[in-house]
Amino acid sequence: MTRETEEKLACSLTAETTELLPFLPYLLQDFWELGSEPDVIAGLIQKYVRLSGDTKILDLACGKGAVSVKVAERLSVKVKGVDLIPAFTAYAAQKAKEYGVDDLCAFTVEDINETVEREEDYDCVIFGAAGSVLGDHAETLDKLKAVIKTGGHILIDECYLPDNGKREDVRYSPDAYLTEKEWAALFREKGLDLVETVFSDDSGSDSGMAALTARANELIEQHPDKKAVFEGYIRSQQNEYDDIDNSLVAVTWILRKL
Numbered sequence: 001m002t003r004e005t006e007e008k009l010a011c012s013l014t015a016e017t018t019e020l021l022p023f024l025p026y027l028l029q030d031f032w033e034l035g036s037e038p039d040v041i042a043g044l045i046q047k048y049v050r051l052s053g054d055t056k057i058l059d060l061a062c063g064k065g066a067v068s069v070k071v072a073e074r075l076s077v078k079v080k081g082v083d084l085i086p087a088f089t090a091y092a093a094q095k096a097k098e099y100g101v102d103d104l105c106a107f108t109v110e111d112i113n114e115t116v117e118r119e120e121d122y123d124c125v126i127f128g129a130a131g132s133v134l135g136d137h138a139e140t141l142d143k144l145k146a147v148i149k150t151g152g153h154i155l156i157d158e159c160y161l162p163d164n165g166k167r168e169d170v171r172y173s174p175d176a177y178l179t180e181k182e183w184a185a186l187f188r189e190k191g192l193d194l195v196e197t198v199f200s201d202d203s204g205s206d207s208g209m210a211a212l213t214a215r216a217n218e219l220i221e222q223h224p225d226k227k228a229v230f231e232g233y234i235r236s237q238q239n240e241y242d243d244i245d246n247s248l249v250a251v252t253w254i255l256r257k258l
Helices: 003-012 018-027 038-048 066-075 086-098 112-118 137-146 180-189 205-222 224-246
Strands: 056-060 078-083 105-109 122-127 148-160 192-199 249-257
Touching: 018 205, 018 224, 038 066, 038 148, 038 192, 038 249, 056 066, 056 112, 066 078, 066 086, 066 105, 078 086, 078 112, 086 105, 112 137, 122 137, 137 148, 137 180, 148 180, 180 192, 205 224
Parallel strands: 056 078, 056 122, 078 105, 122 148
Antiparallel strands: 148 249, 192 249
């Protein structure tokens, strides 16, 4: 993993430093779903993607595989999940076996920037709440387009700043967010048709923060020299949750490649 990739990964996970990366499996051990809502993703694929025994879906930054596994189980399609963290893909493979879809799911440890240079001809690509790992917004859309067929679909989780919102009210990484109008213009520029928007349910934020804080405090006891690293992570996570509650709009978009 290059230093640049490490920094992008850390940023996507609201980590203030790459020092946190080795501790992510411990911090996130209470979660299977990391970002995307599997039922929402599966529902959109079922609604808009033509499904057959040959349908191929690519799940980039798949985390622990909750989306991949549940999509495969519900829709009986082949899903390839890719993530940089070996502990996450190992857990995903375990869950695929548990759900009886290990013949449909394949999980690979790789930098997704390398994946998108090689993979192609997918019916659908999923990019769930992975921030700037693939580059800026325009670069991300270009790389996602490259792996799907004409007429194929992109599923992407994002947050946008309302057109009447105030950027100064965003507490975590305010310059990272486009407005809804800016996203719409970018979709047109990239030859992508916005098929449907699903607004995210953030009702579990309080319980999620409680679990993360508890694990961070355990790590502080085990590694007191890294107290600032873990406290910074919790602070950034709380700011991001607060932004979604108050300043940003969290959505799942399904886009069609024209």
